[in-house]
Amino acid sequence: MVSDKPVRVRFAPSPTGSLHIGGARTALFNWLFARHFGGKFILRIDDTDESRSSDESTRSIYELLEWLGLTWDEGPIAGGDCGSYIQSERQNLYQEYVHMLLDSGDAYCCYCTADELKQMRENAFAEGRQPHYAGICRHLTEQDRSRLNAAGRKPTVRLKISDSAIIVRDLVQGDVTFEADALDDFIIVKSNGYPLYNFTSAIDDHEMGISHVIRGKDHLSNTPKQILICHALGFELPVFAHLPLVLGSSKGEKLSKRRHGDLVAVGKYREDGYLPEAMINFLVRLGWSYDDKSEIFSLDELVEKFNVERIGRSEGVFDINKLQWLNKTYIMNLDLTERTNAVLPFLRKSGLLETDVTKDCQARLEKIVESVGDRMTTLADIADYGYFFTDNFDYDPRAIKKWWKGGPAAILQGLREVLKSIEVFEMENIETAMWYYLDEKKIKRIRGMQPLRIALTGVSGGPGLFDIIALLGREKVVERLDRAINYIQTAN
RNA sequence: GUCCCCGUCGUCUAGCCUGGCCAAGGACACCAGCCUUUCACGCUGGCGACACGGGUUCAAAUCCCGUCGGGGACGCCA
Numbered sequence: 001m002v003s004d005k006p007v008r009v010r011f012a013p014s015p016t017g018s019l020h021i022g023g024a025r026t027a028l029f030n031w032l033f034a035r036h037f038g039g040k041f042i043l044r045i046d047d048t049d050e051s052r053s054s055d056e057s058t059r060s061i062y063e064l065l066e067w068l069g070l071t072w073d074e075g076p077i078a079g080g081d082c083g084s085y086i087q088s089e090r091q092n093l094y095q096e097y098v099h100m101l102l103d104s105g106d107a108y109c110c111y112c113t114a115d116e117l118k119q120m121r122e123n124a125f126a127e128g129r130q131p132h133y134a135g136i137c138r139h140l141t142e143q144d145r146s147r148l149n150a151a152g153r154k155p156t157v158r159l160k161i162s163d164s165a166i167i168v169r170d171l172v173q174g175d176v177t178f179e180a181d182a183l184d185d186f187i188i189v190k191s192n193g194y195p196l197y198n199f200t201s202a203i204d205d206h207e208m209g210i211s212h213v214i215r216g217k218d219h220l221s222n223t224p225k226q227i228l229i230c231h232a233l234g235f236e237l238p239v240f241a242h243l244p245l246v247l248g249s250s251k252g253e254k255l256s257k258r259r260h261g262d263l264v265a266v267g268k269y270r271e272d273g274y275l276p277e278a279m280i281n282f283l284v285r286l287g288w289s290y291d292d293k294s295e296i297f298s299l300d301e302l303v304e305k306f307n308v309e310r311i312g313r314s315e316g317v318f319d320i321n322k323l324q325w326l327n328k329t330y331i332m333n334l335d336l337t338e339r340t341n342a343v344l345p346f347l348r349k350s351g352l353l354e355t356d357v358t359k360d361c362q363a364r365l366e367k368i369v370e371s372v373g374d375r376m377t378t379l380a381d382i383a384d385y386g387y388f389f390t391d392n393f394d395y396d397p398r399a400i401k402k403w404w405k406g407g408p409a410a411i412l413q414g415l416r417e418v419l420k421s422i423e424v425f426e427m428e429n430i431e432t433a434m435w436y437y438l439d440e441k442k443i444k445r446i447r448g449m450q451p452l453r454i455a456l457t458g459v460s461g462g463p464g465l466f467d468i469i470a471l472l473g474r475e476k477v478v479e480r481l482d483r484a485i486n487y488i489q490t491a492n
Numbered sequence: 493g494u495c496c497c498c499g500u501c502g503u504c505u506a507g508c509c510u511g512g513c514c515a516a517g518g519a520c521a522c523c524a525g526c527c528u529u530u531c532a533c534g535c536u537g538g539c540g541a542c543a544c545g546g547g548u549u550c551a552a553a554u555c556c557c558g559u560c561g562g563g564g565a566c567g568c569c570a
Binding site for chain 1: 493494495496497498499502503504505506507517518519520521529530531532533562563564565566567568569570
């Protein structure tokens with residue numbers, strides 16, 4: 001079902017908010033499709049509803065698509081041969097087509113008011129009918145129209161549709177039939193002269209040579225309308241593929257900004273320390289699978305392996321657990337330098353790092369990141385290891401309760417002396433000296449280690465203690481031990 | 493309400509088209525154990541699903557019908 005035309009697909013968000021999970025997934029599937037077939041991925045801004053669009057949203061969409069690595073071949077910024085890629089800048093083109101339809105008689109002016117229409121719709125609902133426009137203005141005479149125009153009535157423009165069923169041939173959904181009585185003469189131009197989405201979309205898809213329309217299934221019922229427009233204008237149809245929707249919870253609701261707030265915003269995940277690669281991997285597995293075992297895919301692999309045939313038809317639920325697991329996996333797979341660099345902005349954001357990173361500092365940073373190892377789920381988790389950067393930390397009450405209960409001041413005191421007297425303050429020496437001391441004193445290792453850990457970090461978990469001690473340096477270690485011993489003695 | 497679509501472990505899914513290889517496989521999550529100075533990683537094991545009811549068939553998760561459940565759409569929004 002892949003046509004012989006060159007593959008050209010588009011992502012056409014309306015800039016009414018920042019990029020959300022569902023939109024990002026649609027963009028990704030389009031992008032992968034284009035890359036897989038060596039075609040073009042086009043970005044178009046569908047901002048025909050000027051009142052709901054904002055520049056801020058538009059910028060955020062650009063920014064986040066770039067962050068995800070979904071760069072576009074044609075569109076705003078990138079340019080291209082198909083004119084402006086922002087619909088609000090294409091009004092003249094739409095007007096031409098409106099006139100064409102009006103002249104050919106395939107469209108007509110409708111003088112029914114919004115209120116009248118609303119009333120008809122409510123009546124239809126009340127009577128259990130599909131609310132359809134009855135075609136009242138379809139048979140207006142030239143005189144009727146002049147009279148109404150003279151009276152200052154501003155008409156909408158409706159497409160005059162035929163009474164045959166429309167079959168949407170869809171790569172994912174199969175053939176979906178819309179019976180003729182499910183369709184009506186719908187409005188293509190508002191009474192203020194601005195064209196509506198279904199109209200501009202059909203025109204731009206044609207004008208931009210779009211071969212495949214891949215979008216969310218919430219657009220499936222728009223498709224017969226767009227097909228009707230194509231028919232009226234003599235356009236060749238693109239191939240359609242409607243993706244199952246992403247639901248917000250097991251209760252099942254389309255993921256939406258209104259209902260799920262920040263949970264849907266891709267930008268939030270960037271801020272929270274998710275890697276774009278993890279996000280991509282997460283998104284692609286929501287509705288698409290390669291086989292019965294593969295979970296991790298690089299972008300290159302996806303380009304090679306992606307196919308529409310393996311997109312499922314049932315809707316998926318956004319599961320943060322899976323995203324977190326993927327993110328952790330991707331962080332783990334970063335090499336030390338990459339991981340350190342990735343973590344840097346988050347250190348700054350949490351105020352743990354203020355100065356510029358000098359060479360020495362970079363080396364120490366890498367050691368810290370190395371010791372933290374695979375403990376981060378998100379990059380922002382680096383803030384949990386703030387004790388490497390600041391003395392200003394509290395003792396975790398639960399940790400204290402468990403490990404400082406017996407008042408291990410004596411043990412800490414002993415350890416303090418051991419640590420203070422180590423000649424070369426390096427990991428191996430520290431380890432040897434401490435084990436020797438603890439074993440000699442017949443103190444269970446864990447009875448010494450955990451209280452010490454809490455004294456140095458405030459918490460009961462984290463990187464290897466010897467790493468921490470070496471990284472902190474003798475001076476800090478002794479200081480923190482004094483503070484802890486003092487705390488314990490005061491508390492008792 | 494009307495139209496359209498969907499329904500396999502809590503979640504993402506493999507299997508469905510081309511019935512038997514499925515006493516249904518993988519992954520996330522969860523639980524337990526091992527490893528270990530802690531946490532995390534890793535390893536091992538556990539829990540856990542064909543929505544329901546009919547039919548067709550020697551045989552159904554797979555085909556057909558119905559029911560129920562869920563979602564989407566029904567706009568001078570996109």
